[in-house]
Amino acid sequence: MAIMGCNLSEVENFINEVSKVRERLRTDEGYLSRVLNHRKEYEAIKSFFVVFAKYLQYSSDITVNSLYRVRKCEG
Numbered sequence: 512m513a514i515m516g517c518n519l520s521e522v523e524n525f526i527n528e529v530s531k532v533r534e535r536l537r538t539d540e541g542y543l544s545r546v547l548n549h550r551k552e553y554e555a556i557k558s559f560f561v562v563f564a565k566y567l568q569y570s571s572d573i574t575v576n577s578l579y580r581v582r583k584c585e586g
């Protein structure tokens with residue numbers, strides 16, 4: 512299993528960049544229009560999210576022999 516991660520400064524940078532994009536979408540109608548029409552601004556935002564999300568993905572193969580349902584006990 513491979514787990515990829517990112518450090519705190521990368522997460523803070525991601526949050527700051529998302530805040531900037533969100534604010535620009537609220538204040539700049541031309542920018543919002545270009546994003547909604549899938550122009551280069553949309554592709555840039557999408558690429559930014561895809562690159563960051565790659566750090567959060569991991570995969571593993573698991574084998575499950577038995578599954579159990581757990582219920583909360585009354586009282």
